[in-house]
Amino acid sequence: MKPLPPPAFLAGVFCLLLFLQSSSSAAAATTAAPSTHHPGTATCDAGKPFRHLVSLRLANCSADSVALSFTALKALSTLQSLSFFNCPVSAVRFPSDLALNLRSFSAVRSLHHLTGIWLSRLVNVTDLTVSDVPVNASGPYVILGNLKYLKSITVSRANLTGNLPKHWQSNLTHIDFSGNQLKGRIPNSITLLENLQSLNLSSNQLNGEIPTEIGDLIRLKNLTLSSNS
Template sequence: MRPPSPPLLILFLLVFPTIIYSATESPASSPSPHSPSPSSPSPSSSPSSPSPSSSPSSPSSSSSSLDPKQLRALQSLNIPISKDPCSRNATLCDSSKPFRHIVSLRLSNCSSYVALSYTALKSLSTLQSLQLLNCPVTPIRFPPELIASLRSFSCVRSLRKVSGVWLSRLENLTDLTVSDVQVKASGPYVILGHMNKLKSLTISRANLTGNLPKYIDSNLTHVDFSVNQLKGSIPTSITMLDGLEHLNLSSNELHGEIPPAIGNLISLKSLSLASNSLSGPIPGSVSAIPGLTHMDLSSNQLNGTIPKFISHMKNLKYLNLANNNLRGVMPFNSTFIKGLTVLKLSGNSNLCYNHSVLSSKLKLGIAPCDKYGMPMSPPPSKESSADDSSDYDDSDEDDNSNKKEHHHGPNKVVLGVAIALSSIVFLIIFLILCSKCCR
């Protein structure tokens, strides 16, 4: 058989490694099955629609129509209504006969024509829940019949200023939400003085002044006074709410120490005291709260060491102690840190971690300790550490770095093997040609 010509041989030797290299590179171009997908935006929080105590029914469950008086009342308020107002999502009705009655009403994004009327509200005295969302209407005095019936009142970016006295008249409420509304009152007690049935209380971003009340009704499970101008210390009455699940006093002007009896809040799940002027140590009693999942004590003047018992809180997922005056060795081990979703410690210049126990890859926002328990080097600035967030994110970073090494390493090895095989083939063909030429 005639041996292949040299040009064909050279062409084969040039193409063969290229084919092998392309085959090794093609899998790398395909997306990794573990590549993260864009996270979907979290839904914006909005006030929940409370469930009336009397179970409303859908239009199909009752053939009776709405009470004519209430229908006229809705019309007088200039509220757009359909043929059957009870079929609207913003209106819930009971199933009474011969006429149904409205038990829950939500007015949202009101036009300039909507205006409250004492007569209309008197006709709507069966209301148990009233929500005003983006309705900058002028507040009026509620009829006694409506005050007696109302159990839930929400006012978000609505009403052109309200007074504490006006709110205090709603004394049968179990749920009160006032947010992004200017409230004129000398303190929360003016509002809460006669509300002994409240379970959920939110007065946020309301420019509320004064001190926290020294007496708070024990039925409360939710308290939110965030983003106001409240002063003074945290009263011990707060620590007596053994049914309290959520406490948010952040972004006020509170000072003094966190009450040592804070651990008595055994039902607490979320605690936020951030952005105040609180001082003193972190009470060790917080570790006695079994179900606490969220604790934010950042941006205060807390000092002393971090209680080591916090690392025994198995349900804790969010811990923010940044921007305080904490010192000493951070007592958390890697097992506790990996169980957290967020850990922020930056902005504590005298706080450090044991580098023989914890890896520097954890990005804790604080410096490692020397043999005297002091920071070995200046910690990151608050600005740069704020960008890092000092969140525990080491696992994802390690996974990504491992993927990158795994992604590029095998391609180089396979390429080397391909070149070696090409050289061997070239050598064999060369020897064959030489042996035939020598004959």
């Protein structure tokens, strides 16, 4: 039995196929009507001897058209950015190489059965977006606890419960937990985020007074706290 090709080789072949496909599409563009359906986009680097797939966005797909598996994802371990948009397929465990390499991850109306623990394994992401996807977690800290490089987090309309965390990553610039079921007070610790530019905690069940020190965040440009208790 012949050994399987290494992941770098498979990713390189995939990049070549993407190049040929894009070249073919460009040649046909003069005669074909413009398409409004974009199933996905991909970006490859200029690495040698094999080019590496570094960015992948899957959009408007179905469980019949896209089948995620641990084996298939092992061939994509060089990805730095992975996005799903309107792809209601089941989430699977990411290979450790892929989970460690990702810097950006987003799922909008995509993936099923996400958990806070699943998201917390993406330990090197700087940008995390989950929207219109139920997330099973006892609170945001389950997600945030391990993500020490995080700069931007959006977990909106995700049925997220619990309280806001007392400890935050100091380099956060964007926080959006809108449209969830979060309870309790806004912790004073959030006023220590000197780089914070945008904070959206609207449409939750938060109560209590707003920390007065939040007005001292000189970089904060957008603050939305409406529709709370």
